[in-house]
Amino acid sequence: MPGLDFKFLERPKRRFHCPLCNRIMRDPVQVSTCGHRFCDTCLQEFLSEGVFKCPEDQLPLDYAKIFPDADLEQQILSLPIRCIHSEEGCRWTGQTKQLKAHLSVCSYNVVPCPNRCPEKLARRDLPEHLQHDCPKRRLRCDFCEKEFTGEAYEDHQGLCPQESVYCENKCGVRMLRMLLPQHMLSDCPKRKLPCRHCTKEFLCDTIQHHHLQCPRLPVQCPNKCGTPGIAREELPIHLKEKCSNNEVLCPFKEAGCKHRCPKLSVGKHLEEAVQSHLFLLCGVVNRQRLELRELRHCVEESSRNFDGSLLWKLSNYSRKLQEAQSKINGCVELFSRPFYSHRYGYRLQVTTFLNGNGSGEGTHLSIYIRVLPGEYDGLLEWPFPYRVTFSLLDQSDPSVTKPKHVTETFSPDPNWKNFQRPRPIAMNTVRGGCLDESMLGFGYPKFISHQEMMKGNYIRDNAIFIKASIDVVQNIIK
Template sequence: MVRGLSQWTKTLSFPARVSPQRPAKESKVFHVSPSASPTSPPSPINDTMDKAPIITDENFQDTEAEKAIMGSIVYCIHHKDGCKWSDELRKLKAHLNTCKHDAIPCGNKCGAMIPRVLMEDHLKYTCAQRRARCDFCAKEFTGHTLEKHTGTCGYEPLYCENKCGMKVQRRHLGQHKLGECAKRLVACRYCNKEFVFDTLGAHHAKCGRFPVACPHRCETAVLPREDLEVHLKDHCTTHLLSCTFKDAGCRFKGNRFSLDKHLEESAKMHLSLMCSLVTKQQHQITSLKSAISKLSLNYTGTLIWKITDYAAKMSEAKAKEGMELVSPPFYTSQYGYKLQASIFLNGNGTGEGSHISIYIKILPGEYDALLRWPFSHSVSFTMFDQTVIAEKACNIVESFIPDPTWKNFQRPSREPDSLGFGFPRFVSHEMVKKRHFVKDDTMFIRVKVDPSKIVAV
């Protein structure tokens, strides 16, 4: 577009017109500097400036004045937009006809004024009248209609909303989600529960309503998986069942009809098998009890004897003469002597009715043939004072070294003597009441056998 002088000079500043009839002192004059910018207003100066062109209303058309103005050095009116052009004012018009920052009408007649430097991008990307093709369907549109078409094109590939990882054209997306997507929800046709499509196979492998065939190929063709166990147990006519007495030794196998007949006809045989099984189990129980008893035996040579329900047992001892309590047996070592303690709460012998009597006796052991006889280890009895303050406890201790001449310390027979050796007057009933030997209706007595001591302590 070619601009007229009146158009491109609108952005320039010119000197004001001065009337020749006005006195010289009231007239204003302007100086146009050769380097002045056309966008900056000239500065007023005094009329005495040397050789400065004076322009008034009368001589504005003066050739010399116009020549001076048009020869002024100016910048392009688009210098703020980045144009570096600078030359005489008379050349500005020609420059604007080629200046890349000057706005011209769009070549597609969209009505927009676009700088030349942006025209190529405008025609290609933003012009409402441009012609462009859709990248997906290859149809041609104007710029305005392409913007409406973008985002609705049926050929545009989109990721499935179910996150199956597939890219499908928009026009096929609905069909994909309904019938092709691996992440779509589908109902199991057997139990009607919904599952993600790619997990349906795993569900069928354990679905209770999934049809399966009887493994014994009976007349029932198929049945739900969850009913198979009941079918095999109660309804299958070809399934071989073991006799209910198979654990007792019966080896019969047959279908349910023959099994019922077998049970009716073999009652005597089954009873005999059960009796044999019970006898065998009794031997096993006895063996297990023996093994458990050995595991629970004390092989340390020290017995801590806990006597509970002291009051009831004392009352029974006073009411029943000669009532004796015996401790669990214990050994002096794993292959040592087998011993047992006994106690008379109401006393025995010289301590009857007034003292607690305590004894130790030797029982027949498994390794007596390998031990030295007579028994010669020192034995001590301790009744514990259960006071709260341990430092103030006053335990009662009695001990002895066996007399080798006494027969009860010789190797015992399979029928040991009923009495042992000990202290008939171990602790008096009065002493038991004075101290905390009985607490929470419980008494503790320690029996210790020590092979290293030769003096009683």
């Protein structure tokens, strides 16, 4: 019985098992030359691979010497088994050859619905299915008395034209479903009607009240300017901007002109008062210039860094490196925002060449620091005396591996011109958008090679972080 998994009362002997599939043999065949037995299907699949040898002893096989083993098949069919649905509750036992006959009447066996619906279910559940669930069962509608299949009846329910229903607008009227569309279209007091002015929908018994306050209802201008059909909601704008009989302020009222006249006379006033309007605008421009200067000063004051350190993030690293390599924008030097060594201290700035500068050009990242003119230079010690530390930060996860920052520290040479008191930057020191070489600053042209940067985790999310810190020695006054 191909396709069935048997549940034997006792474990079958080893000689009943197929050596190829390790299951009870189905349609057993015997190789007469060596006596080994196999499932007919298993042996055919084995031989289809082109190996014409016995799977057990590897001796050559001859198709003419493979025969069905009827005796062994009868022994297998005589083995005692349980029903394949024993775990579901069936208590039948018998010989293997009796299983097929039992399954034809077993209440736990899965069978197709006799009405040819897609369902397959246990034989014992079939009566309930045929009576209540089968989509192919026959049912009669209580209202129109037509007969339908179960599937069609479910679609018919709620749509039968002979069923008595209430109006969907909840006006309280009950009628046959086939009369409901006409009622809702022309008779129902709760039906929705569009306002002919604003096109919004309202209930039939409330639309008259809406007309008393409809924003699109045409009204007349109270100034009697003669403009026809002004929508109620547009009347304030009409009176303020369009009504020719309405008085308006001069368009230069924000600049200080107090003149008021009818809208039609505004053009004449503008022609006559050109010079006075120009004086007013000049005053506005001067006041705005002072305000902008004050705002700019406030912004600079709020953005200053006075703790002696700078953390500089360079985003879009790959694009900026490519621009530096091709010198697309002329200047390949990038400038950080200025920062202070300490409060009322030295004003500093870090610069970098992503593609290197001088001896590091094309192979390294170069970093420099410049001393900028500051507000407190007249009170400070010169030349610049404090030690400077540069770091390229390793962006590795600290919980996984210890970051390996690249760090270099130097103490300023008092004889180096870059650490003398700086002079204000003149326009002739700027060439092509970059500072003159004398303004380069002091640092490392070979701070880190491009190869080392690629090996480490210094570039992450297409960004690098450069840190600069100033070791300021605080004087303690006793």
